Amino acid sequence: MSTPAQVRATATGSTAGLADGYAQANLVAVPRDWAYDVLLFAQRNPKPCPVLDVTDPGDHRTVLAPDADLRTDLPRYRVWRDGEPVAEPTDVLRWWRDDLVSFLIGCSFTFETALRRAGVPLRHVEQGRNVAMFTTDRRCRDAGRLGGPLVVSMRQVPAGLVGLAREVTARMPAVHGAPVHVGDPAALGIGDLDSPDFGDPVVAEPGDVPVFWACGVTPQAALVASRPPFAITHAPGHMLVTDVPDHAYAL
């Protein structure tokens, strides 16, 4: 088992299933001029955007992982200009700006250890894949210049364990909490579970039911919809592994 610092130093792909027992976080960094919109968007949409930390402008450190450098210690980033991804680099040293405010947002990978310990299998981890994520037809509550659709992560859960999965995750609201939907993907406007908008398709086992949780990629969908001039995010599934034990976010 790798420590968080080892994962930060070495991981090159999705962090799903890595650094067991430690919280993971989404990153969205915007110029100070857009920081209020992002923070208000998070306040109004706490299910997809539970804020774990906000940095001061230009600061590339976070209280969640004091030795980490937010510019280099995620496996992969997305750089955005006017709402379009223009690069997917493994560090953002040359893109960094002194006016960037970084938001660290809770990630559902954080409750996966609790799910596994409770006996809920994690198909994407078993299959060595990133989790599957989908843009839904549910609109988030607007905030200033920011708006956009809800993005969800999907896990295939054996029908008899869905109630347990709900219970375990409901106890962790800071990392998205209880599912937003169980069952028919069409109810969220999702057409084909085999074609996720982000991450990897995951194979269901017989008797599995798709379960959907709010996802920290939601701010990236808001970047697409609202087109701020510049932003840096993690690449979906390629998270900041923090030094915070996951149980710190359990009620």
Next chain:
Amino acid sequence: MSTPAQVRATATGSTAGLADGYAQANLVAVPRDWAYDVLLFAQRNPKPCPVLDVTDPGDHRTVLAPDADLRTDLPRYRVWRDGEPVAEPTDVLRWWRDDLVSFLIGCSFTFETALRRAGVPLRHVEQGRNVAMFTTDRRCRDAGRLGGPLVVSMRQVPAGLVGLAREVTARMPAVHGAPVHVGDPAALGIGDLDSPDFGDPVVAEPGDVPVFWACGVTPQAALVASRPPFAITHAPGHMLVTDVPDHAYAL
């Protein structure tokens, strides 16, 4: 028992003990230019500043009480210039500005119904007084231009019921949650329980222990310390009574 709308229309003093069963909220309204500092201060200090709603600039309505007018429906306000209170009017119609962003912040009056139902007596309500509030020597985490000390509300609780009071309030983190301190006031830098910084002195019964909760007057202490050019708040203890049932904030 009065409805929330009746209290909003008629109350002239502290709202302690009024509109039983409904959540109450602190108000702090600042120019848009200061809104990020306030929202970040709240994010970094969630115990005293749990945000229940944030309005768009100039909007005097809140989702917490759709028929209420934030300019007239609190019993008493404080108007601030450069960190000093310059008026304590019963409405702020003539002070209102189109760039004001209003923050509605959870209030511990909201958990008082739950305390009373659990059998914890409320001395200040029995005595027909506002709750006693104190500025402590604990500093909040700074946010942009805003910083200042933690303010607490104090309730005298029979020693044998302190554990129960902790349990009941811990279930309501959106309205300050569990106490921050029990017992010796000096541990918070409070000299004399009979001289509160805000609200009324409350008489202890034999066997009572002082119990301290984080308080939504904390942003007002930050206004004093940080001196934004303009702000409007509620007068301490003179809250917005919302239409939201208090149990909506119980886990």
